[in-house]
Amino acid sequence: MSENPIDDLLRHPVSFLDDSGPDGDIAISSRIRLARNVAGHPFPPAASPSEREELCEEVTAAVAGIRVLGGPGAACFSPGTMSDLDCRILLERRLASKEFFARKPGTRLFVCPQEACSLMVNEEDQIRLQVIRPGLQLESVWREIDVLDDELGKVLEFAFDDRLGYLTSCPTNVGTGMRVSVMLHLPALVLAKQIAPTIHGIGKLHMAVRGIFGEGTENLGCLFQISNQSTLGESENRIIGNLDRVIKQLINCEKLVRREILEHRRTYLLDYVGRAYGLLKYSYTLSEKEALNSLSGLRLGADLGLFQDIDIKKVNALFVEISPAHLQKRAGLELSSEACNEFRAAYCREKLRQSA
Amino acid sequence: MSENPIDDLLRHPVSFLDDSGPDGDIAISSRIRLARNVAGHPFPPAASPSEREELCEEVTAAVAGIRVLGGPGAACFSPGTMSDLDCRILLERRLASKEFFARKPGTRLFVCPQEACSLMVNEEDQIRLQVIRPGLQLESVWREIDVLDDELGKVLEFAFDDRLGYLTSCPTNVGTGMRVSVMLHLPALVLAKQIAPTIHGIGKLHMAVRGIFGEGTENLGCLFQISNQSTLGESENRIIGNLDRVIKQLINCEKLVRREILEHRRTYLLDYVGRAYGLLKYSYTLSEKEALNSLSGLRLGADLGLFQDIDIKKVNALFVEISPAHLQKRAGLELSSEACNEFRAAYCREKLRQSA
Numbered sequence: 001m002s003e004n005p006i007d008d009l010l011r012h013p014v015s016f017l018d019d020s021g022p023d024g025d026i027a028i029s030s031r032i033r034l035a036r037n038v039a040g041h042p043f044p045p046a047a048s049p050s051e052r053e054e055l056c057e058e059v060t061a062a063v064a065g066i067r068v069l070g071g072p073g074a075a076c077f078s079p080g081t082m083s084d085l086d087c088r089i090l091l092e093r094r095l096a097s098k099e100f101f102a103r104k105p106g107t108r109l110f111v112c113p114q115e116a117c118s119l120m121v122n123e124e125d126q127i128r129l130q131v132i133r134p135g136l137q138l139e140s141v142w143r144e145i146d147v148l149d150d151e152l153g154k155v156l157e158f159a160f161d162d163r164l165g166y167l168t169s170c171p172t173n174v175g176t177g178m179r180v181s182v183m184l185h186l187p188a189l190v191l192a193k194q195i196a197p198t199i200h201g202i203g204k205l206h207m208a209v210r211g212i213f214g215e216g217t218e219n220l221g222c223l224f225q226i227s228n229q230s231t232l233g234e235s236e237n238r239i240i241g242n243l244d245r246v247i248k249q250l251i252n253c254e255k256l257v258r259r260e261i262l263e264h265r266r267t268y269l270l271d272y273v274g275r276a277y278g279l280l281k282y283s284y285t286l287s288e289k290e291a292l293n294s295l296s297g298l299r300l301g302a303d304l305g306l307f308q309d310i311d312i313k314k315v316n317a318l319f320v321e322i323s324p325a326h327l328q329k330r331a332g333l334e335l336s337s338e339a340c341n342e343f344r345a346a347y348c349r350e351k352l353r354q355s356a
Numbered sequence: 357m358s359e360n361p362i363d364d365l366l367r368h369p370v371s372f373l374d375d376s377g378p379d380g381d382i383a384i385s386s387r388i389r390l391a392r393n394v395a396g397h398p399f400p401p402a403a404s405p406s407e408r409e410e411l412c413e414e415v416t417a418a419v420a421g422i423r424v425l426g427g428p429g430a431a432c433f434s435p436g437t438m439s440d441l442d443c444r445i446l447l448e449r450r451l452a453s454k455e456f457f458a459r460k461p462g463t464r465l466f467v468c469p470q471e472a473c474s475l476m477v478n479e480e481d482q483i484r485l486q487v488i489r490p491g492l493q494l495e496s497v498w499r500e501i502d503v504l505d506d507e508l509g510k511v512l513e514f515a516f517d518d519r520l521g522y523l524t525s526c527p528t529n530v531g532t533g534m535r536v537s538v539m540l541h542l543p544a545l546v547l548a549k550q551i552a553p554t555i556h557g558i559g560k561l562h563m564a565v566r567g568i569f570g571e572g573t574e575n576l577g578c579l580f581q582i583s584n585q586s587t588l589g590e591s592e593n594r595i596i597g598n599l600d601r602v603i604k605q606l607i608n609c610e611k612l613v614r615r616e617i618l619e620h621r622r623t624y625l626l627d628y629v630g631r632a633y634g635l636l637k638y639s640y641t642l643s644e645k646e647a648l649n650s651l652s653g654l655r656l657g658a659d660l661g662l663f664q665d666i667d668i669k670k671v672n673a674l675f676v677e678i679s680p681a682h683l684q685k686r687a688g689l690e691l692s693s694e695a696c697n698e699f700r701a702a703y704c705r706e707k708l709r710q711s712a
Contacts, residue, residue: 267640267641267698268640268641270640271639271640271641271701274638274639274640275634275635275638275639277634277638278631278633278634278635278637278638278639279631279634281634281638282630282631282633282634282637283627283630283631283634284623284624284626284627284630285623285624285627342623345627
């Protein structure tokens with residue numbers, strides 16, 4: 001391990017983007033997080049810095065006994081002592097949330113070696129446990145996080161009400177405290193202008209659709225996070241089963257439209273994909289939005305077999321690597337927005353040269 | 357010669373685009389045309405088809421004695437017997453005008469082997485003689501057309517008034533009957549948003565600025581035709597001298613701005629050029645406008661030494677070859693606008709692969 005554990009993270013691509021999971025051509029990642037609080041401690045929004053610090057120590061002691069999060073190779077981050085840039089790296093890798101960094105002193109983040117499991121202390125809730133894996137595999141992610149939750153529950157007494165279930169800071173999380181989300185790449189539905197009615201339909205099923213960077217963010221790169229909205233009155237298995245069913249329908253729908261476009265609008269598709277590739281390969285300034293949308297086009301092309309000599313894992317890794325903080329860490333200096341766009345273009349050109 | 361002389365034309369690129377002329381990086385071509393009428397014959401707008409046909413025969417007999425236009429390798433076209441598509445080929449190669457084809461029976465076009473000299477019979481005037489050469493070389497073009505004019509004048513009696521000069525159908529051509537125009541590629545002035553005031557300034561000097569396809573056409577591919585507006589009361593040498601001086605100023609201006617952009621906005625320039633190249637290389641549908649603008653970007657990049665392995669002559673030839681009629685002749689069939697855009701993209705991709 002190096003002095004700054006952020007540098008260790010940056011040494012390998014985000015593992016949930018490694019395209020190895022089931023239905024990986026459309027389902028980017030499956031993620032479950034559990035919200036937990038420890039009985040007898042005030043919830044973070046009401047806790048003083050010293051109370052939060054105290055809780056951090058208690059959770060750190062508990063985590064030390066759990067191999068995945070406290071064992072060799074795992075990392076521990078204390079945002080209070082970290083630079084803004086380093087915090088944004090954790091954000092861009094989906095290991096932490098904006099809310100987490102808004103309350104810096106008395107917070108902590110534990111990350112397992114491959115980043116699949118992580119635990120935030122004193123985000124909105126005292127404990128936010130997360131497991132994220134490539135592809136659509138909610139069942140196995142659930143088994144994994146359930147084991148971690150049980151292990152933690154043996155050493156920490158969670159705030160629990162027999163009638164309501166797990167107690168949380170925000171009432172929308174009370175009950176299971178669980179948020180299940182799947183990130184989908186839906187370029188064909190976007191191209192065929194079927195995404196708006198699709199999102200509308202999902203909303204009616206009490207599921208939420210969000211952009212790549214969570215709540216309130218724009219759809220970029222045709223990436224959508226679909227997640228459950230209710231946490232109360234349903235078992236974890238039922239929530240997961242419902243979401244899994246909807247996601248599978250969405251995947252089938254995207255596959256169908258991909259085939260349709262490939263068959264009936266082949267030139268349109270080739271043009272869309274080709275222009276995306278040309279932009280990544282030859283532009284000298286690229287905004288994050290343009291880069292994500294171009295990567296989306298390139299990935300669609302690769303999924304459809306139009307770029308057989310392109311290393312799709314390198315393309316996937318770019319989805320995170322072209323984020324501003326990642327680029328600045330790589331450049332080794334703070335970059336203005338303009339300089340960042342130039343560095344992003346140079347980075348994409350270089351990566352595409354390597355992978356072509 | 358093949359059965360259809362249009363096929364002979366299509367066998368070689370348009371010679372005025374061969375980039376061999378003086379100041380060829382900015383001045384695409386120098387062109388002079390003379391309007392002449394034969395005494396004792398009605399002007400074309402007032403002539404009947406049989407009167408026009410009669411004149412065609414007279415001019416054909418005269419041309420037969422002029423080596424350049426009537427000798428071996430020269431071609432003669434009779435629009436009345438030609439397909440629309442073939443007529444549009446002549447238009448796209450700048451050998452004829454829209455007005456010429458509006459009056460089909462009783463018109464004729466003579467073209468010398470390399471297309472530098474041509475003569476339309478019964479356009480707006482009975483005779484429209486044209487010489488076009490690459491680069492900025494108005495003096496030599498003038499000497500060339502002056503010789504042809506003299507040769508013709510020996511066998512045909514031109515309508516001439518001692519006070520007014522040559523008589524023409526439209527009063528704006530009376531006098532010298534001469535239109536001198538230079539086609540300039542001015543991408544830097546366009547990029548630096550200095551083209552509008554520049555055009556405004558040229559207008560004040562009684563010169564006209566037009567797009568690539570003549571009067572009333574949009575600026576495409578940053579190509580501009582600058583020409584004299586008055587034909588009366590000035591000698592040919594003075595008209596040419598004035599235009600030459602203005603063109604040289606414009607060329608210097610464009611060169612200056614190119615250097616400025618290359619020095620101070622290098623990334624912007626590289627991005628502009630790179631995106632143009634990417635579009636030509638990877639798109640699967642390209643409108644004529646997009647193709648011309650991209651070719652302009654690529655040519656600018658090549659002029660500035662950013663594409664040392666690209667054959668600039670192939671790029672130049674594309675400026676004409678991507679025109680709709682040329683593409684349809686090459687495809688061997690009539691193409692819908694959509695199919696034409698697809699064929700254009702395929703043609704550009706192929707040419708860029710060959711020249712890279």
